[in-house]
Amino acid sequence: MKIQQLEYVIAVAREGSITKAAKKLYQAQPNISIALKELEASLGIQIFNRSPNGMILTPEGEEFLARAQTIVDEMQSLERDYAQTPENELKLKVAAARSTYATSAMGHLISEYSEKTNKLEVHVMETSTAKVMEDICAGKFDIGFIRIPSTYADMIESRLKARNLVGRTIMEFPLQIVMNMNHPLAEYDDIPYEELSKYPEIIHGDDEPEMVRRASINQDYDDKRSTKRIFIYDRGTQISMLKTVKNAYMWVSPMSQSSLKYNDLVVRKCSYANNLNRDMIIYRKASENSTLISDCVRTVYEYADKIEGLEI
Secondary structure, eight states: OHHHHHHHHHHHHHHHHHHHHHHHHHHOOHHHHHHHHHHHHHTOOEEEETTTEEEEEEEHHHHHHHHHHHHHHHHHHHHHHOOOOOTTTTEEEEEESHHHOOOOOOHHHHHHTTTOOOOEEEEEEEOHHHHHHHHHHHHEEESEEEEOOOHHHHHHHHHHHHEEEEEEEEEEEEEEEEEEETOOGOSSBBBOOGGGGGSOEEEEOOOOOHHHHHHOOOHHHHOOOSSSSEEEEEEHHHHHHHHSTTEEEEOOOOOHHHHHHHHTTTEEETTTOEEEEEEEEEEEEGGTTOOHHHHHHHHEEEEEEEHTOOOO
């Protein structure tokens, strides 16, 4: 049995297809297929059922996958812990599902490390919650930030546990409305929901499925949404559109007053958004004793605690 074979099992289980796994791993499809058959033959078990709908784990395969993931995680942890990275260097990969305050917190941590290191190599990727979980599990990133409707918390925590990931809640909150400070709705302390349909709504183009959006705001949300919609794919464009598109608005998580003031934006409550959302920080269980991971967790909690008007 080889580590590479375990990585193939994990990738195929995640993608549901040898073809898709091969593309993700930059491997030839026949190589993965042969490696899986050899592994099954050597173990005397069938890990996958091959079907027209893809590769489906057998009950034995489910058990094998969990143990394989643990082994691969531990190997990756050993490599990170014992790789000859000098103490005066920092290497960090962060994946975030649009948590403005979380990435700002990472900026503060990077500044902190910059004072005591000679070399920095930091990668920050903004993406969806599902992709964050996938990439942390695959070892592509060290730490991630995800946002979920609180009603999905048990399901998500179960998925994290099955993938040997640790998830820690940062905060819970209802979504708010952000807009230019001169927006007509800025005069409200609590915006009537029916007023929103008059104005352009900015939406993340790679957002989660519609049912997740409804769970994030209100179950009736998609029935009453604005007919004027602008889809964007990164936070920089989000800020630019809010500042330049006349009377545009967007549903957002809590934002720091300094960020709002700098961009001439304001946030307002909308009681219609009566569902809570949960922001979480996630990382591989094998990394939980890492000093760097501990520093990341500490910094994001400290930063979130400073956001005005929030109780963490």
